[in-house]
Amino acid sequence: MNLNIQNETSRLRAVVLGTAVSNGPVPKLEEAYDPKSIEHIKAGTYPKESDMVLEMEAVAKVLHKYDVKVYRPEIIQDYNQIFSRDIALVIEDKFIKSNILPDREKEIKAIQHVIDEIDPDKVYKAPSEDIHFEGGDIMIHNDHIFIGTYKGDDYPDCIVARTNMKGVAYIESLFPNKTVKEFDLNKSMKDPKDNALHLDCCFQPVGTNKAIIHKEGFRNPRDYEYLVDFFGMDNLFHIDKNEMYHMNSNIFSIAEDVVISEKNFIRLNTWLRSLNITVEEVPYSEIAKQEGLLRCTTMPLIRD
Template sequence: MKLNVTNETNRLKAVVLGTAKSNGGKPNLADAYDPKSALHIKAGTYPKEEDMLAEMEQVARVLKKYGVEVFRPRVIQNYNQIFSRDIGFVIDDVFVKANILPDRAQEIDAIQPVISRLDNSKTLNLPEDCHVEGGDVMPHGEYLFVGTYRGEDYSDYITARTNPKAVEALQKAFPNKQVKSFNLRKSNTAPKENALHLDCCFQPVGNKYAIIHKNGFLEEEEYQWLVQLFGVENVFEIDKQEMFDMTSNIFSISPKLVISDAHFKRLNSWLRGKGITVEEVNYREIAKQEGLLRCSTLPLIRE
């Protein structure tokens, strides 16, 4: 398999879509990985497996409708494998294995049949002290956008998933890219004050547009740099509630075609106004785990 991912929006040819089968049910509150999951555990509204299965099958049907080759992970019993984006990512023609939370380490084994089809010279393992998850990594042509957290209290945040060492390692591994990192706002307890990954507060869409939430960024100048890169007129600003709802976490099949949650009325209307076709699905249950459409997809090949 010849990998190719140079941006977030080129025509998608092959993707790994996670699975909600045998996802282990509601975790203990102490085992929650993020504040939004914790909120729903406490409220008794944590999503049921059958509902998440139905939501993910909607996405599988849309992908297949447009001729995308869809791979699924091998099912591990009683294990959450929904968010395939986190376990690895493709930059150009290289598959990078992510260094994720230790409790999630088995997830990469479940896509070994895909990895085994790759040229060994095109897979990259970063050093163990380089923490990184795919939700924080976005190829964008000559740029590589990377969400991170630079605070000295990094280890205090279970929501801090990509460290500055990983940013440095990615720059070294891809010297042809301009690696631009963004210091993200983190909270273990307040989901509306937590940008779990870069794609929870920002995502390019179409040929020149972007979705962004200002408060997700700790550094004003880094937020402004993105706005200027895309142009103020091309940026769709979302508020705290919309970030909480995961509005920036849609998924592009092509510059003219996206999968989005039907709940995102304002965004979907804006996208259609820009000539982008929106395939709507219901992802409200999966959203309760602080992840959405981009989080549950791992693109392997784009044109």
């Protein structure tokens, strides 16, 4: 397999889509990794496996419609394998394994059949356990790489902080010819409306020169201003706290003019269509209860 990812929106040819099959029982509160899951565990509204399977199959159907090669993880019994974006990422022709939460190490083994198709010289793993990053925090945008991080002193104790500055430096070392820009994100284990779990929870490029953004997701106003300067205010679609909570920035591009989006994102989907972007709507509100959406469940391997 010849990997190729240069940005978030070029025509998709191959992708790993997670799976909700045999997702396991509702987690105990102490097993939850994010405030939104905790909220739904407490409320008794944590998503049912059968509903999430249907949602993910709707995405698979759209991907097949556009002739995208879809890889799925091997099923691990009673184990959450929904969010394939967390466990690895592709930049250019490099497959980079994430340093993820130790409890999730099995997930990367479940896509070994995909890794086996890749030139071993193109497969990378961070050399040290204190180098942290997840794919949801890393976006390639042509000659730029945007990376979400957390610079708070409480990083070691903040379970919703998934990418540290050592992770940023590691990615920078792999791509010395690219401009790497990190963004300090707001984190909260108590309120999901104040928690940007990954960069794609508050920002994502779309089309050729547009982006979706949530201003309050950034701890440092200068980071938000950097993106305003980069894209131009008129090219940004601003989402509010409620839209961020429902994961409006976490759609997924099949091409510059085709996206998969949640069917309830009325305001966003209307804006996308005004740009002559085809919006393939799917139900994904049950997946969203775990603080992830369409970008989180997909890991692109090849784009034109």
